[in-house]
Amino acid sequence: MGRYLLIGIGVAVLLAVAPIVFRFCSGFIAGVRAEWRNIRMGKMTNRTLTDGSPVTPDHREIDPATGMQKAYVVLSAEERAKGFVKPVRRTYVHAKCGVATTMGQALAETYARNPYFYSGTFCVGCRKHFTFGDPDGLFHWDDGEVVGSA
Protein backbone atom coordinates (compact mmCIF):
# COMPACT_ATOMS: atom_id res chain seq x y z
CA MET A 1 0.00 0.00 0.00
CA GLY A 2 2.89 2.33 0.93
CA ARG A 3 4.45 1.79 -2.49
CA TYR A 4 1.26 2.80 -4.29
CA LEU A 5 1.03 5.90 -2.14
CA LEU A 6 4.58 6.87 -3.13
CA ILE A 7 3.77 6.32 -6.80
CA GLY A 8 0.62 8.40 -6.34
CA ILE A 9 2.63 11.23 -4.79
CA GLY A 10 5.23 10.90 -7.58
CA VAL A 11 2.56 11.24 -10.26
CA ALA A 12 0.98 14.18 -8.45
CA VAL A 13 4.34 15.94 -8.22
CA LEU A 14 4.99 15.27 -11.92
CA LEU A 15 1.56 16.66 -12.83
CA ALA A 16 2.23 19.74 -10.72
CA VAL A 17 5.70 20.30 -12.14
CA ALA A 18 4.87 19.48 -15.77
CA PRO A 19 3.22 22.86 -16.60
CA ILE A 20 6.17 24.72 -15.06
CA VAL A 21 8.66 22.65 -17.08
CA PHE A 22 6.51 23.08 -20.17
CA ARG A 23 6.30 26.84 -19.65
CA PHE A 24 10.05 27.04 -19.12
CA CYS A 25 10.72 25.03 -22.29
CA SER A 26 8.30 26.98 -24.45
CA GLY A 27 9.73 30.21 -23.05
CA PHE A 28 13.18 29.00 -23.94
CA ILE A 29 12.09 28.02 -27.46
CA ALA A 30 10.35 31.39 -27.95
CA GLY A 31 13.55 33.10 -26.84
CA VAL A 32 15.63 31.16 -29.34
CA ARG A 33 13.11 31.97 -32.07
CA ALA A 34 13.22 35.69 -31.21
CA GLU A 35 17.00 35.53 -31.33
CA TRP A 36 16.88 33.96 -34.79
CA ARG A 37 14.46 36.62 -35.96
CA ASN A 38 16.82 39.32 -34.71
CA ILE A 39 19.73 37.73 -36.54
CA ARG A 40 17.68 37.56 -39.74
CA MET A 41 16.48 41.15 -39.35
CA GLY A 42 20.06 42.20 -38.71
CA LYS A 43 21.12 40.57 -41.95
CA MET A 44 18.30 42.28 -43.78
CA THR A 45 19.30 45.70 -42.52
CA ASN A 46 22.82 45.01 -43.83
CA ARG A 47 21.30 45.29 -47.30
CA THR A 48 20.23 48.31 -49.28
CA LEU A 49 19.66 49.17 -52.91
CA THR A 50 22.66 50.48 -54.89
CA ASP A 51 21.76 54.10 -54.02
CA GLY A 52 21.67 53.28 -50.29
CA SER A 53 17.86 53.35 -50.05
CA PRO A 54 15.88 50.53 -48.34
CA VAL A 55 15.21 47.35 -50.33
CA THR A 56 11.78 47.50 -52.01
CA PRO A 57 9.67 44.43 -52.85
CA ASP A 58 9.55 45.39 -56.57
CA HIS A 59 13.28 46.00 -57.09
CA ARG A 60 13.62 42.82 -59.20
CA GLU A 61 11.20 44.07 -61.86
CA ILE A 62 12.94 44.04 -65.24
CA ASP A 63 13.21 47.23 -67.27
CA PRO A 64 12.28 46.04 -70.79
CA ALA A 65 14.53 48.68 -72.39
CA THR A 66 17.73 47.38 -70.78
CA GLY A 67 16.87 43.93 -69.42
CA MET A 68 18.21 45.09 -66.08
CA GLN A 69 16.37 45.06 -62.77
CA LYS A 70 14.74 48.22 -61.53
CA ALA A 71 17.36 48.22 -58.78
CA TYR A 72 19.95 45.90 -57.27
CA VAL A 73 20.53 44.84 -53.69
CA VAL A 74 23.98 45.50 -52.23
CA LEU A 75 25.55 45.22 -48.81
CA SER A 76 25.06 48.49 -46.94
CA ALA A 77 27.88 51.07 -47.00
CA GLU A 78 28.45 50.32 -43.31
CA GLU A 79 28.83 46.60 -44.00
CA ARG A 80 31.16 47.21 -46.99
CA ALA A 81 33.31 49.50 -44.83
CA LYS A 82 34.18 46.47 -42.64
CA GLY A 83 36.68 45.41 -45.30
CA PHE A 84 37.09 43.47 -48.51
CA VAL A 85 38.19 39.86 -48.86
CA LYS A 86 38.79 40.31 -52.61
CA PRO A 87 39.94 43.23 -54.77
CA VAL A 88 37.22 45.64 -55.91
CA ARG A 89 36.70 44.66 -59.55
CA ARG A 90 34.12 46.42 -61.69
CA THR A 91 34.39 44.69 -65.06
CA TYR A 92 33.71 41.09 -66.04
CA VAL A 93 33.44 39.29 -69.38
CA HIS A 94 30.68 36.84 -70.28
CA ALA A 95 32.28 33.63 -71.58
CA LYS A 96 29.32 32.96 -73.87
CA CYS A 97 29.32 36.23 -75.87
CA GLY A 98 32.68 37.82 -74.95
CA VAL A 99 31.10 41.14 -74.00
CA ALA A 100 32.43 43.04 -70.97
CA THR A 101 30.00 44.44 -68.41
CA THR A 102 31.03 47.19 -65.99
CA MET A 103 29.01 47.64 -62.84
CA GLY A 104 28.68 50.36 -60.24
CA GLN A 105 30.99 50.82 -57.29
CA ALA A 106 28.51 49.60 -54.64
CA LEU A 107 27.96 46.32 -56.52
CA ALA A 108 31.71 45.84 -57.06
CA GLU A 109 32.39 46.48 -53.38
CA THR A 110 29.66 44.02 -52.39
CA TYR A 111 31.43 41.31 -54.44
CA ALA A 112 34.71 42.29 -52.79
CA ARG A 113 33.19 42.09 -49.30
CA ASN A 114 31.36 38.79 -49.99
CA PRO A 115 32.21 36.96 -53.27
CA TYR A 116 29.20 34.67 -52.73
CA PHE A 117 26.63 37.42 -52.16
CA TYR A 118 25.07 37.07 -55.62
CA SER A 119 23.82 33.88 -57.25
CA GLY A 120 24.16 35.28 -60.75
CA THR A 121 24.79 38.41 -62.75
CA PHE A 122 23.83 40.52 -65.73
CA CYS A 123 25.40 40.70 -69.20
CA VAL A 124 25.02 43.92 -71.21
CA GLY A 125 25.79 41.99 -74.42
CA CYS A 126 22.96 39.48 -73.89
CA ARG A 127 20.79 41.96 -71.93
CA LYS A 128 19.98 39.11 -69.59
CA HIS A 129 20.73 37.75 -66.13
CA PHE A 130 22.53 34.43 -65.78
CA THR A 131 22.91 32.14 -62.78
CA PHE A 132 26.44 31.15 -61.77
CA GLY A 133 26.99 27.44 -62.34
CA ASP A 134 24.55 27.29 -65.27
CA PRO A 135 26.09 26.44 -68.69
CA ASP A 136 25.68 30.10 -69.81
CA GLY A 137 26.50 31.53 -66.39
CA LEU A 138 30.28 31.71 -66.72
CA PHE A 139 31.84 35.16 -66.25
CA HIS A 140 35.46 36.16 -65.68
CA TRP A 141 36.82 39.24 -63.92
CA ASP A 142 39.39 41.15 -65.93
CA ASP A 143 42.10 39.43 -63.83
CA GLY A 144 40.87 36.05 -65.04
CA GLU A 145 39.11 34.84 -61.88
CA VAL A 146 35.63 33.34 -62.26
CA VAL A 147 32.87 35.66 -60.99
CA GLY A 148 30.93 34.30 -58.03
CA SER A 149 33.48 31.60 -57.24
CA ALA A 150 35.92 33.35 -54.96
Ligand SMILES: [Zn+2]
Ligand atom coordinates in the same frame (compact mmCIF):
# COMPACT_ATOMS: atom_id res chain seq x y z
ZN1 LIG B 1 26.60 37.83 -72.78
